[in-house]
Amino acid sequence: MTALRQLRLIAILEGLSYLLLLFIAMPLKYLAGQPLAVRVVGSAHGLLFVLFLAALAHAAVRRRWSLGRSLLAFVSSIVPFGTFVFDRSLRREIEAALPSS
DSSP states (O other): OOHHHHHHHHHHHHHHHHHHIIIIIHHHHHHHOOTHHHHHHHHHHHHHHHHHHHHHHHHHHHHTOOHHHHHHHHHHTTSTTHHHHHHHHHHHHHHHHSOOO
Protein backbone atom coordinates (compact mmCIF):
# COMPACT_ATOMS: atom_id res chain seq x y z
CA MET A 1 0.00 0.00 0.00
CA THR A 2 1.38 3.38 -0.95
CA ALA A 3 1.88 6.14 1.60
CA LEU A 4 -1.02 8.12 0.11
CA ARG A 5 -3.43 5.20 0.17
CA GLN A 6 -2.42 4.42 3.74
CA LEU A 7 -2.95 8.05 4.75
CA ARG A 8 -6.31 8.10 3.01
CA LEU A 9 -7.55 4.97 4.78
CA ILE A 10 -6.41 6.13 8.21
CA ALA A 11 -7.81 9.64 7.61
CA ILE A 12 -11.24 8.24 6.79
CA LEU A 13 -11.23 6.03 9.89
CA GLU A 14 -9.99 8.89 12.06
CA GLY A 15 -12.63 11.22 10.66
CA LEU A 16 -15.38 8.69 11.32
CA SER A 17 -14.19 8.12 14.89
CA TYR A 18 -14.13 11.89 15.47
CA LEU A 19 -17.72 12.23 14.26
CA LEU A 20 -18.82 9.30 16.44
CA LEU A 21 -17.12 10.92 19.40
CA LEU A 22 -18.65 14.36 18.80
CA PHE A 23 -22.16 13.44 17.72
CA ILE A 24 -22.89 10.15 19.49
CA ALA A 25 -20.54 9.47 22.40
CA MET A 26 -20.44 12.98 23.88
CA PRO A 27 -24.23 13.48 23.77
CA LEU A 28 -24.62 10.07 25.42
CA LYS A 29 -22.26 11.19 28.16
CA TYR A 30 -23.67 14.65 28.79
CA LEU A 31 -27.35 14.15 27.95
CA ALA A 32 -27.91 10.53 28.99
CA GLY A 33 -25.30 10.21 31.73
CA GLN A 34 -23.46 7.35 30.00
CA PRO A 35 -19.72 8.13 30.05
CA LEU A 36 -18.63 4.69 28.82
CA ALA A 37 -19.25 5.66 25.19
CA VAL A 38 -16.71 8.50 25.44
CA ARG A 39 -14.15 6.22 27.04
CA VAL A 40 -14.47 3.58 24.32
CA VAL A 41 -14.84 5.84 21.28
CA GLY A 42 -12.39 8.38 22.70
CA SER A 43 -9.72 5.73 23.13
CA ALA A 44 -10.24 4.44 19.59
CA HIS A 45 -10.17 7.97 18.23
CA GLY A 46 -6.98 8.76 20.15
CA LEU A 47 -5.23 5.74 18.66
CA LEU A 48 -6.46 6.59 15.17
CA PHE A 49 -5.33 10.20 15.59
CA VAL A 50 -1.80 9.08 16.49
CA LEU A 51 -1.81 6.69 13.52
CA PHE A 52 -3.03 9.55 11.32
CA LEU A 53 -0.15 11.76 12.44
CA ALA A 54 2.36 8.99 11.70
CA ALA A 55 0.81 8.30 8.28
CA LEU A 56 0.74 12.04 7.55
CA ALA A 57 4.42 12.42 8.40
CA HIS A 58 5.28 9.39 6.26
CA ALA A 59 3.26 10.62 3.26
CA ALA A 60 4.57 14.18 3.59
CA VAL A 61 8.18 12.98 3.50
CA ARG A 62 7.61 10.44 0.71
CA ARG A 63 5.65 12.87 -1.48
CA ARG A 64 7.81 15.88 -0.52
CA TRP A 65 4.84 17.95 0.51
CA SER A 66 5.31 21.56 1.46
CA LEU A 67 4.87 22.57 5.06
CA GLY A 68 1.65 24.32 4.06
CA ARG A 69 0.11 21.17 2.57
CA SER A 70 1.17 19.15 5.60
CA LEU A 71 -0.37 21.71 7.95
CA LEU A 72 -3.57 21.73 5.90
CA ALA A 73 -3.79 17.95 6.28
CA PHE A 74 -3.22 18.26 10.02
CA VAL A 75 -5.84 20.99 10.43
CA SER A 76 -8.31 18.87 8.46
CA SER A 77 -8.06 16.24 11.17
CA ILE A 78 -9.22 18.59 13.93
CA VAL A 79 -12.12 20.16 12.04
CA PRO A 80 -15.28 18.03 11.94
CA PHE A 81 -15.71 16.57 8.43
CA GLY A 82 -12.30 18.02 7.52
CA THR A 83 -10.64 14.72 6.64
CA PHE A 84 -13.44 13.99 4.17
CA VAL A 85 -12.88 17.33 2.43
CA PHE A 86 -9.09 16.73 2.37
CA ASP A 87 -9.74 13.25 0.97
CA ARG A 88 -10.74 14.77 -2.37
CA SER A 89 -7.24 16.15 -2.89
CA LEU A 90 -5.71 12.83 -1.81
CA ARG A 91 -7.82 10.98 -4.40
CA ARG A 92 -6.71 13.40 -7.12
CA GLU A 93 -3.06 12.97 -6.12
CA ILE A 94 -3.38 9.18 -6.13
CA GLU A 95 -5.03 9.24 -9.56
CA ALA A 96 -2.32 11.53 -10.92
CA ALA A 97 0.39 9.17 -9.61
CA LEU A 98 -1.13 6.13 -11.37
CA PRO A 99 0.63 5.11 -14.59
CA SER A 100 -1.36 5.83 -17.73
CA SER A 101 -2.62 2.79 -19.58
